[in-house]
Each structure stands twice: as C-alpha cells, then as structure tokens.
Amino acid sequence: MExxxxxxxxxxxxxxKLLELNSKTYKAFxxxxxxxxxxxxxxxxxKELIAIGxxxxxxxxxxxxxxxxxxxxxxxxxxxxxxxxxxxxxxxGGPATVAARFALDVMDDVFx
Numbered sequence: 001m002e003x004x005x006x007x008x009x010x011x012x013x014x015x016x017k018l019l020e021l022n023s024k025t026y027k028a029f030x031x032x033x034x035x036x037x038x039x040x041x042x043x044x045x046x047k048e049l050i051a052i053g054x055x056x057x058x059x060x061x062x063x064x065x066x067x068x069x070x071x072x073x074x075x076x077x078x079x080x081x082x083x084x085x086x087x088x089x090x091x092x093g094g095p096a097t098v099a100a101r102f103a104l105d106v107m108d109d110v111f112x
Contacts, residue, residue: 001109007062037070045074049084052103056088059099068106078111 018026037047048071055063068081076084085103089096 001105003061004065004106004109007065011062011066043074045071045076045080048074049076049080052081052084053088053091056085056096056099056103057092059095061099061102064099064103065106068103068110072110078107081107081111 037044037051042050048067051067052064052071055067071081071084085100085107088103089100092099
C-alpha cells in the first residue's frame with residue numbers, strides 16, 4: 001500500500017504547488033470538478049461510481065484511488081465500488097482487467 005500513500009502525497013503536493021503558482025487553468029479545473037460532482041439528478045456518490053469505471057478504462061491509478069476514496073466517503077459500499085470496477089472491465093476489455101488490479105488494491109485499502 002506504499003504506492004497508494006505515495007500517490008496521495010504526490011497529488012497533494014501538486015495541488016498545493018499549482019495553487020501557489022496561481023494556475024488559472026487548475027483553478028478552473030477545480031471549479032469544473034466541484035460543479036460536475038455536486039448532487040443533481042445523480043448524486044455525488046453515483047457520479048463517483050461512474051468516474052471509477054472510467055478510471056479503470058483509462059488506467060489512471062491516481063484517478064482510481066481518488067474516486068474510490070470519494071465514493072466511499074459519500075456512502076458507496078464495497079459492493080457498489082466493485083460493480084463500478086466491473087463496468088470498467090466490461091467497457092475496456094482485457095486491458096481494463098489489468099487496470100482493475102490496482103483498483104482492487106485501493107478498494108481493499110479503503111474498505112479494510
């Protein structure tokens with residue numbers, strides 16, 4: 001799980017650095033994220049579950065970690081996260097099964 005801690009550390013460092021540099025693009029991205037993941041016709045939890053599946057297809061480890069953590073913090077169960085991962089596997093085929101291995105490690109860490 002050291003890799004998970006390192007991803008979190010690097011994400012926090014980059015976030016801090018981009019804010020210190022007053023990145024207008026990054027600030028706009030944060031606003032987009034805030035609006036996108038706010039409750040609407042879909043809850044934040046459901047949007048995070050969608051993002052998990054997309055993250056598996058994209059093989060974005062940092063994204064998988066972030067969205068699994070966010071889904072759990074917004075009430076997603078381990079089974080719901082697993083099913084979101086499974087949707088990603090189905091949509092992405094063989095390569096997504098490889099990416100899903102990382103998502104399963106994150107899920108174990110978040111729900112242990």
